[in-house]
Amino acid sequence: MSTPSHISIRNLSVHYGLGHKVLGERLVVKAIDDVSLDIPKGSFFGLVGESGSGKTTLGRAILKAAPITSGHVRYNDGEAEFDIANIGKAELKDYRKRAQLIFQDPYAALSPRMTVRDIIAEPLEVMGLTSSRDETDERVREIAAKCRLNLEHLRRFPHAFSGGQRQRISIARALVCQPKFIVADESVAALDVSIQADILNLLRTLQEDMDITFLFISHDLSVVAHTCDQVAVMYLGSIVETAPSRELFSTPRHPYTKALLSAIPSLDPDDRGRAQKLEGEIPSPANVPSGCRFHTRCPIAKDNCRVDAPAWRELAPEHMVACHYADETVAAAPL
Amino acid sequence: MTQPLISVENLSIKFHTDEGLITAVDKISFDIAPGEVLGLVGESGSGKSVTAKALMQLNSSNTVYTDDSRITLQTDDGTIDILELKKAKELNLIRGGAISMIFQEPMASFAPAITVGKQMVEQLMLHSSMTKKEAREHAIDMLDRVGISDAARRFDQHAFEFSGGMRQRAMIAMALSTKPKLLIADEPTTALDVTIQAQVIDLMKDLVEEFGMAILFITHDLGVIAQTADRVAVMYLGELVETGSVRQVIREPAHPYTQGLLNALPKLEKLDEPLTPVPGDIPSPLERPSGCVFHTRCSQFIEGTCDASIPSVTALADGHAAACFVVDQAVRGKTEVPA
Ligand SMILES: Nc1ncnc2c1ncn2[C@@H]1O[C@H](COP(=O)(O)OP(=O)(O)OP(=O)(O)O)[C@@H](O)[C@H]1O
Ligand SMILES: Nc1ncnc2c1ncn2[C@@H]1O[C@H](COP(=O)(O)OP(=O)(O)OP(=O)(O)O)[C@@H](O)[C@H]1O
Ligand SMILES: [Mg+2]
Ligand SMILES: [Mg+2]
Numbered sequence: 001m002s003t004p005s006h007i008s009i010r011n012l013s014v015h016y017g018l019g020h021k022v023l024g025e026r027l028v029v030k031a032i033d034d035v036s037l038d039i040p041k042g043s044f045f046g047l048v049g050e051s052g053s054g055k056t057t058l059g060r061a062i063l064k065a066a067p068i069t070s071g072h073v074r075y076n077d078g079e080a081e082f083d084i085a086n087i088g089k090a091e092l093k094d095y096r097k098r099a100q101l102i103f104q105d106p107y108a109a110l111s112p113r114m115t116v117r118d119i120i121a122e123p124l125e126v127m128g129l130t131s132s133r134d135e136t137d138e139r140v141r142e143i144a145a146k147c148r149l150n151l152e153h154l155r156r157f158p159h160a161f162s163g164g165q166r167q168r169i170s171i172a173r174a175l176v177c178q179p180k181f182i183v184a185d186e187s188v189a190a191l192d193v194s195i196q197a198d199i200l201n202l203l204r205t206l207q208e209d210m211d212i213t214f215l216f217i218s219h220d221l222s223v224v225a226h227t228c229d230q231v232a233v234m235y236l237g238s239i240v241e242t243a244p245s246r247e248l249f250s251t252p253r254h255p256y257t258k259a260l261l262s263a264i265p266s267l268d269p270d271d272r273g274r275a276q277k278l279e280g281e282i283p284s285p286a287n288v289p290s291g292c293r294f295h296t297r298c299p300i301a302k303d304n305c306r307v308d309a310p311a312w313r314e315l316a317p318e319h320m321v322a323c324h325y326a327d328e329t330v331a332a333a334p335l
Numbered sequence: 336m337t338q339p340l341i342s343v344e345n346l347s348i349k350f351h352t353d354e355g356l357i358t359a360v361d362k363i364s365f366d367i368a369p370g371e372v373l374g375l376v377g378e379s380g381s382g383k384s385v386t387a388k389a390l391m392q393l394n395s396s397n398t399v400y401t402d403d404s405r406i407t408l409q410t411d412d413g414t415i416d417i418l419e420l421k422k423a424k425e426l427n428l429i430r431g432g433a434i435s436m437i438f439q440e441p442m443a444s445f446a447p448a449i450t451v452g453k454q455m456v457e458q459l460m461l462h463s464s465m466t467k468k469e470a471r472e473h474a475i476d477m478l479d480r481v482g483i484s485d486a487a488r489r490f491d492q493h494a495f496e497f498s499g500g501m502r503q504r505a506m507i508a509m510a511l512s513t514k515p516k517l518l519i520a521d522e523p524t525t526a527l528d529v530t531i532q533a534q535v536i537d538l539m540k541d542l543v544e545e546f547g548m549a550i551l552f553i554t555h556d557l558g559v560i561a562q563t564a565d566r567v568a569v570m571y572l573g574e575l576v577e578t579g580s581v582r583q584v585i586r587e588p589a590h591p592y593t594q595g596l597l598n599a600l601p602k603l604e605k606l607d608e609p610l611t612p613v614p615g616d617i618p619s620p621l622e623r624p625s626g627c628v629f630h631t632r633c634s635q636f637i638e639g640t641c642d643a644s645i646p647s648v649t650a651l652a653d654g655h656a657a658a659c660f661v662v663d664q665a666v667r668g669k670t671e672v673p674a
Binding site for chain 1 (some may be wrong): 380558606
């Protein structure tokens with residue numbers, strides 16, 4: 001690949017022990033199970049999958065906010081490099097400035113008793129990044145303007161703001177220490193379509209202006225298609241397909257990706273019920289199916305899928321998939 | 336024309352707050368026919384939920400309904416003037432009886448300490464003459480019908496033991512078990528994955544067919560509306576700006592706000608086009624703009640007209656109408672004989 005990786009993940013697992021035993025064996029939740037992934041520097045990288053597939057856990061593991069059971073996460077922004085699984089205390093402090101999270105819920109994330117100025121300034125103060133109040137104010141004003149918040153806004157409390165404005169406040173807060181890498185976890189999910197479009201445009205502009213790499217987590221595929229350069233599809237703790245965004249949406253190869261795409265409700269009222277529906281729900285990550293983990297819901301599963309885990313292979317340049325029958329799925333219409 | 340099941344006339348909803356009396360909904364009128372699915376769309380804060388709650392008088396105690404507001408429901412025992420109901424006993428007959436509501440967050444519908452089954456049975460016994468045994472059988476049957484496998488065992492579990500999708504199904508089962516005439520679904524699929532959302536939409540469609548009930552479907556997802564609604568009403572800052580059949584509103588949106596909402600939607604077949612939000616933020620209900628409430632964000636704003644007077648409703652085609660000066664002038668231009 002031409003662009004260097006900003007984040008390079010190798011055989012990463014995040015497992016949680018579930019306290020109780022079943023038939024003498026301790027149950028283990030495999031939230032992330034042997035994932036390898038490269039996030040190119042400067043990309044807007046999308047991560048999609050159903051609820052419970054492990055998207056948040058993957059984002060948190062990269063940010064050193066979920067326990068890494070095994071494997072590696074390497075971070076390299078050109079100025080600094082970190083081995084996240086083995087990062088030391090002093091390094092972690094530096095890393096926290098460089099890698100930030102934007103929360104999902106603009107209502108819950110902001111403290112009601114702080115002014116917007118104080119909310120945005122807090123990371124600078126906690127990390128001791130500025131030496132005077134004037135300098136802090138300067139930095140806050142600068143980033144607030146980028147996020148289209150004016151001076152008057154800064155004096156107010158968050159309850160006086162609409163959902164879209166609150167989301168802009170949390171974005172300003174995440175960006176104020178000039179991070180190089182951002183995990184945006186369902187950052188537009190709670191917003192209605194018009195505010196959503198506004199925030200997505202803002203994120204893309206900021207990414208270009210400030211040269212940030214984004215990991216954009218979302219369960220809305222149309223949003224991801226419009227915003228991201230590359231996309232990884234996650235299912236039950238594992239990545240099943242990655243491709244440049246256009247390619248993934250025009251020629252999805254994994255049956256799971258296809259099912260996700262066809263479940264998007266069509267805007268055409270005369271086109272009802274056309275979607276090929278995925279039956280059932282995602283299995284428990286404490287009890288991952290054998291072979292290909294998607295076989296229990298897969299419309300094209302054959303006998304060997306129950307037994308053999310599919311290899312991770314490249315079907316087209318930068319288009320990777322884990323499915324025994326991905327070649328056959330091309331013949332069928334994409335949607 | 337069949338008589339509407341529920342008829343909302345001149346509904347205005349105000350709230351007493353620390354900052355004074357605010358207007359959340361301003362003189363809106365609409366009908367829902369028996370068996371009809373009406374989609375209600377609009378930005379966050381436009382007044383969708385408070386309108387829905389008014390149909391069951393579920394708004395909080397600081398609510399004021401203006402004197403000329405009327406909501407009438409047709410039942411087997413005659414016409415009920417909902418806003419006139421005062422006694423808890425009368426209201427409880429409506430709530431969960433003739434009208435049921437499902438919420439965005441399914442946990443809100445279930446009492447945490449009692450089992451899903453017990454709660455369903457209690458509700459059934461309140462709204463029907465079923466014995467406890469009959470109610471239990473009916474509840475299990477409903478859970479089974481919404482696709483919850485092993486329903487008899489699930490009946491004895493608590494909502495927190497269910498997955499998100501199952502909770503949503505159980506909530507629908509509970510809301511439908513009393514065979515309501517009207518189901519209010521407030522963002523029932525917003526928190527769900529597309530896969531589960533598709534399942535829930537299918538389920539609701541099947542149930543409309545089977546029970547013949549009407550649905551007020553609230554969402555800001557126009558794709559979901561296109562897939563479920565017969566008619567659509569678009570709300571902005573407490574006012575209805577456009578109503579029409581689902582085809583009229585989605586294919587030929589008349590009001591600039593409806594056009595803006597449709598434009599803002601990310602579309603898979605138009606990846607090359609940039610996303611175009613409706614510019615600006617929805618104003619605070621404390622600072623309702625003069626004239627047309629949308630004029631501060633409207634790309635087709637006519638100075639001296641849109642900010643000066645309130646647009647009346649212009650009929651466009653059979654059942655399609657919009658409250659907008661630009662629309663009105665276009666229609667007049669077409670029909671007026673040039674001098
Ligand atoms: N601290 C924890 N202890 C035990 N299990 C956990 C923990 N955190 C996450 N899990 C489990 O790991 C799996 C993946 O969770 P995760 O939150 O990463 O999913 P997600 O893809 O972000 O889902 P959503 O779309 O609902 O946010 C889930 O089954 C979850 O219950
Ligand atoms: N109990 C209340 N007291 C004061 N104001 C209220 C109350 N309930 C609602 N409002 C206000 O009424 C307006 C309409 O609120 P409503 O909840 O109906 O919006 P909505 O269209 O459902 O939005 P969303 O899509 O975010 O759910 C908002 O400005 C809200 O702040
Ligand atoms: Mg998550
Ligand atoms: Mg609402």
